[in-house]
Amino acid sequence: MKLKWFAIGFAIFILGIIILADLGYLRFLLRIVSRVEYLDKVLHFLLIGTLTFLVTGALIQTFSAFIKPDWLALITVIFFLVVFTIEEVSQIPIRGRDFSFKDLAANYAGILVFGFAAWWIYSRKKEVLSK
Numbered sequence: 001m002k003l004k005w006f007a008i009g010f011a012i013f014i015l016g017i018i019i020l021a022d023l024g025y026l027r028f029l030l031r032i033v034s035r036v037e038y039l040d041k042v043l044h045f046l047l048i049g050t051l052t053f054l055v056t057g058a059l060i061q062t063f064s065a066f067i068k069p070d071w072l073a074l075i076t077v078i079f080f081l082v083v084f085t086i087e088e089v090s091q092i093p094i095r096g097r098d099f100s101f102k103d104l105a106a107n108y109a110g111i112l113v114f115g116f117a118a119w120w121i122y123s124r125k126k127e128v129l130s131k
Contacts, residue, residue: 003061007054014051018087024096041106049110052080056118064123073119080111 020026033039056076060069084107091097 003054004058007051007058010051010054014047017047022091022094022097027096041102044103044106045110045113047110048080048084048107049114052076052111053114053118055080056115057122060118060122069119069123073115073123077111077115080115081108084108084111 017026021030033043056073059072059076063072085104088099088104088107092099
């Protein structure tokens with residue numbers, strides 16, 4: 001059950017970063033990150049991937065008695081693919097923010113890699129515990 005609280009806390013953290021960036025409060029930090037080649041992409045991959053991992057794992061732990069872990073993982077991955085596509089596209093009209101296919105690709109990679117990892121770890125954990 002602790003995983004659920006980590007997932008909620010991390011989701012709030014990511015939402016906070018997005019809101020602060022959209023409001024222009026992170027411009028200084030974003031400039032520093034942009035000076036290191038590929039750091040922005042690595043952060044997209046790790047942050048969005050970690051969120052996907054935590055949420056997928058928490059959902060599998062919570063609902064796998066009612067819904068197959070395969071479906072929970074697939075629904076979560078599709079949900080995050082849609083949400084972060086919308087989030088990236090929504091940056092187009094915001095001054096100081098830039099839409100980037102590379103950021104979107106890093107988000108997608110994180111969602112897919114970490115979503116698969118969560119599905120593999122937590123669905124196997126359920127199998128082991130049920131034996």
